[in-house]
């Protein structure tokens with residue numbers, strides 16, 4: 001894939017990663033520098049790499065229906081927002097399997113362009129308070145490895 005070298009993460013393996021299904025070419029990204037973690041170089045099995053790309057393709061199809069269509073927008077949003085829906089459960093599982101390489105959080109879809117969107121204060125899985133990480137726009141649950149974006153300000 002033709003990714004620029006300066007878009008590739010060079011951080012230490014101690015920096016957390018984010019699995020982001022709406023980026024099918026580079027679903028795994030560094031939370032510190034926000035650059036791509038190359039799956040081909042990642043110290044994970046080929047099966048897992050393959051599973052991540054396959055899942056991200058499906059995820060991106062749903063995401064595109066939400067972002068680019070009127071007809072399927074609401075339907076796709078429901079699927080993406082359903083924390084225990086199959087696309088998200090699979091993503092959470094894949095993120096957990098990436099933990100052997102780097103601590104990996106799962107980017108949970110929220111329609112943060114919606115003016116009524118409120119960033120969740122509590123984890124939908126365990127109820128713990130969501131906390132900030134690395135001074136970026138996410139709040140995460142460290143136990144469940146789930147990350148929610150902040151409300152869009154612009």
Ligand SMILES: [Zn+2]
Pocket residue numbers: 009010011015030031032033034035
């Ligand atoms: Zn990095």
Ligand SMILES: [Zn+2]
Pocket residue numbers: 123124125126127128141142143144145
């Ligand atoms: Zn939790």
